[in-house]
Amino acid sequence: MGIDINILLRGIALLTKSLIVSRFYYMNILFVYSISEYKFISNTLSNSSTLHFGISYISSFLKKHGHKTRLLVLTEKTPLELVDNTLDNFLPSLICFTAVYSEYKFISNIAKLIKNGHPDIFLLVGGPHVSLNAEDCLSDSFDALCIGEGEEATLELVKQLEKKITPSGITNNWIKFQDKIEKTPTRPFLQDIDNLPFPDREMWQEWLECPKDSKRAIILLGRGCPFLCSYCCNHALRKLAEGKYVRYRSTNSVIEEIKYIIDKYPYVKHIAFEVETFTINTNWAIELCSKLEEFNSRLAEPLSFNVNLRITPNMQQLEPLLSAMEKANFNLVAIGLESGSERVRKEILNRNYSNADLTNAVTSAKKHKLKIFFYIMIGIPGETEKDFKETIALVRKCLPEYYGLYVFFPYPGTELFQYAKGHNLLPRELSVERERSRAVLDLPGFSKKQISSNYVWFEYNVYKGYKPLYKILLTVLNIKRLSSPNLDKFIKKLTSNTLFYKLILNTRKLFIILTREKK
Numbered sequence: 001m002g003i004d005i006n007i008l009l010r011g012i013a014l015l016t017k018s019l020i021v022s023r024f025y026y027m028n029i030l031f032v033y034s035i036s037e038y039k040f041i042s043n044t045l046s047n048s049s050t051l052h053f054g055i056s057y058i059s060s061f062l063k064k065h066g067h068k069t070r071l072l073v074l075t076e077k078t079p080l081e082l083v084d085n086t087l088d089n090f091l092p093s094l095i096c097f098t099a100v101y102s103e104y105k106f107i108s109n110i111a112k113l114i115k116n117g118h119p120d121i122f123l124l125v126g127g128p129h130v131s132l133n134a135e136d137c138l139s140d141s142f143d144a145l146c147i148g149e150g151e152e153a154t155l156e157l158v159k160q161l162e163k164k165i166t167p168s169g170i171t172n173n174w175i176k177f178q179d180k181i182e183k184t185p186t187r188p189f190l191q192d193i194d195n196l197p198f199p200d201r202e203m204w205q206e207w208l209e210c211p212k213d214s215k216r217a218i219i220l221l222g223r224g225c226p227f228l229c230s231y232c233c234n235h236a237l238r239k240l241a242e243g244k245y246v247r248y249r250s251t252n253s254v255i256e257e258i259k260y261i262i263d264k265y266p267y268v269k270h271i272a273f274e275v276e277t278f279t280i281n282t283n284w285a286i287e288l289c290s291k292l293e294e295f296n297s298r299l300a301e302p303l304s305f306n307v308n309l310r311i312t313p314n315m316q317q318l319e320p321l322l323s324a325m326e327k328a329n330f331n332l333v334a335i336g337l338e339s340g341s342e343r344v345r346k347e348i349l350n351r352n353y354s355n356a357d358l359t360n361a362v363t364s365a366k367k368h369k370l371k372i373f374f375y376i377m378i379g380i381p382g383e384t385e386k387d388f389k390e391t392i393a394l395v396r397k398c399l400p401e402y403y404g405l406y407v408f409f410p411y412p413g414t415e416l417f418q419y420a421k422g423h424n425l426l427p428r429e430l431s432v433e434r435e436r437s438r439a440v441l442d443l444p445g446f447s448k449k450q451i452s453s454n455y456v457w458f459e460y461n462v463y464k465g466y467k468p469l470y471k472i473l474l475t476v477l478n479i480k481r482l483s484s485p486n487l488d489k490f491i492k493k494l495t496s497n498t499l500f501y502k503l504i505l506n507t508r509k510l511f512i513i514l515t516r517e518k519k
Contacts, residue, residue, distance in 0.1 A: 026066045027162050030092035031055045034074045034103045053220050055098050056199035061151040064197045071203040098127040101411050102432035112141040126150050128233050132413030145174040148186045148240040188243035194253045215269045217261050222248035225276035230350045230415035251288040270304045277310030282317040289324035306332035311353045311361050326368040333365050334373040340394030341387035348382045362398045372400035378455050379408040381420045384445030388454055396462045405458050406436040438483045456480045
């Protein structure tokens with residue numbers, strides 16, 4: 001039987017590449033990240049806001065210890081050849097997956113395909129869904145689950161794989177063997193997060209649609225949240241390990257990362273600070289603002305910033321902080337309103353502040369030239385349509401420049417999931433299609449049909465009389481598209497036709513002209 005010369009040459013190339021890689025690096029680790037197809041454009045990410053801090057920090061931590069990492073971004077429409085080509089070219093010994101609930105099924109199917117074709121590659125999965133629902137993930141094709149923070153646990157796993165020994169005894173890792181599962185306890189939360197290297201931003205560059213157009217970067221200010229909101233996973237994640245859960249970076253560390261970013265990516269002009277809230281440690285926040293102001297004073301074009309603010313009762317310290325933020329060139333604050341009903345916030349969401357607290361904070365923020373972004377939910381278990389009308393009224397009173405309206409989704413592991421389950425509100429099958437863009441719960445006082453209608457027409461009900469009608473209706477149409485997969489597919493098919501697309505543009509221009517003339 002003759003030897004296929006192409007197979008022989010391919011084998012020699014892979015062996016040569018393996019030897020070259022092993023000469024300069026200890027081990028190759030591939031990170032796999034997935035994103036919903038309808039948010040994914042031309043196999044690229046639209047901007048750097050999609051950076052995932054969990055895998056980015058683990059990647060930089062592994063690089064610091066001499067290992068080579070790479071990122072693979074997937075959707076359900078990604079050709080499987082891309083997965084095979086990446087494995088053949090990069091030759092990873094370990095693949096790390098992360099997934100939220102809505103992406104987990106897809107990720108587990110990818111892991112199964114990889115394990116069938118490459119049984120020698122060790123597969124590790126982590127993330128909030130796995131950490132909170134580990135027992136449900138044990139039957140899938142992963143070799144190990146990472147529970148909680150992953151930097152030190154993943155490095156320990158890599159060291160054992162590097163020595164060609166069967167991994168065992170790694171805290172934070174549940175490791176599967178043929179006849180048993182080793183469930184180790186979790187190690188304490190990392191306390192000095194300043195010791196971590198800055199997150200790996202370079203791994204995302206090849207996936208950005210146009211890297212130099214991404215003028216916005218994200219910086220993580222801390223880990224953990226002190227609040228116990230029932231819809232969030234923080235109340236459960238804090239129970240995974242010992243030690244202080246809420247940790248902030250030093251202000252000096254934050255400034256150093258900003259210097260690193262603008263040196264490496266000089267086109268960045270805006271920094272979004274990611275932290276659960278900026279108002280818990282006011283002295284720390286004001287100190288950071290002071291250093292940002294000083295830093296900006298040395299730049300020809302000052303950076304602008306935004307951050308999350310948590311509303312709490314009687315926020316006496318808010319005014320000095322807002323003043324410091326204005327001087328530091330903050331231009332936006334994001335506020336988790338969630339519901340305009342004080343009853344829903346207090347009795348269901350565990351967010352105890354009044355509507356007056358909120359409106360006072362918004363008034364103060366606007367006085368300091370800060371634009372407002374509201375996070376809002378609809379279809380919360382226990383919410384009625386009357387409650388949501390209160391949300392509309394409060395948002396109309398505050399008139400934030402921006403908002404994100406999301407349909408409630410019951411994530412397993414959260415208190416509200418258990419509430420929905422205990423009150424028989426969950427459907428027989430919990431579909432993740434268009435998650436947070438369409439109603440999945442039929443509530444006694446707020447039907448799916450009512451939720452969908454209020455979701456689609458929210459922009460109109462809040463901003464009528466304050467925004468041009470054509471802009472409002474375009475937003476309504478877009479929201480309707482996002483909440484309806486069939487309509488979305490139909491519109492995409494129509495707009496792929498050049499003549500129809502030109503007709504839409506001309507109709508839009510005519511509508512704008514008529515609206516202006518009427519006004």
